[in-house]
Amino acid sequence: MAKKALIVGINDYAPVGAGGPDLRGCVADARDMANTLHVLGIVPAVPASMRILTNANATRANILSGLKWLITGAKAxxxxxxxxxxHGSQIPDPSSEESVDHMDETICPHDFASAGMITDDVLRQAITGLAAGANLDVILDSCHSGTATRELANFTVRYVDPPLEQSFFRDANPRADLRRLMGRGAAARDAVVVPGLNHVLWAGCRDNQLSGEGPIDGGIRGFFTYCFCKALRATYPNVTRGRLDSIVTPAVKAKNTSQTPQLEGTPASINEKVFT
Incomplete structure (x- = not known):
């Protein structure tokens, strides 16, 4: 059984150094996630099994190449x-296939301003070749909302506005809600059953919310990643995804009441033990 992880954390957005829409806690988040996966024996900390991309190395091309590496050769x-x-964002969906809001949710690589964002459609396409029975967990600590990056009381929002060429059409056609990145529609529950999904999605917030980072334990951390890693360390290997979600959600709310994590998957994947 192969165990592999692609871990991306971006504080420094192009241009390198001061000047981009920079964040502060994402590289620390990537380190925390990599260390948690390693110490729990989920994914070994060796280059053949774990790839880490941070800051200027986390380009659009490198992230997509890393996703190809992640699923190539995977087996049940x-x-x-x-x-x-x-950062997360949204851009208008040129195909209008997003029936709920006509928007593509995105993640923002280091060079998104020149190379473009990575949309939910591109991410789904990147994992369409995943072998049946392989267990892929997609974990995203970023915003999927329609409010520009701004400082709030004691925390920073992980959202970047797209350029005017795209944001104008979004703002001129307001919608009631947004789909989560790679998700299938808005929902009121923390765990959402999505029949036929070939992966499990962990999102740091719901479709119409903001994911934040702030001071935790003497450093800056993403609220969702910190709570996820802490809960996983306390419960693994005897915890289902659904149970882990039920622990992480109130822990995040206790630190930042503006976001609610979201879990999506098939009934079987939600009820099976995580990372097994």
């Missing part, structure tokens, strides 16, 4: 993890 029962901590 393999444990695969894609983790991303950084």
């Amino acid at each position: 029962k393999d444990v695969l993890v894609f983790y991303y901590s950084g």
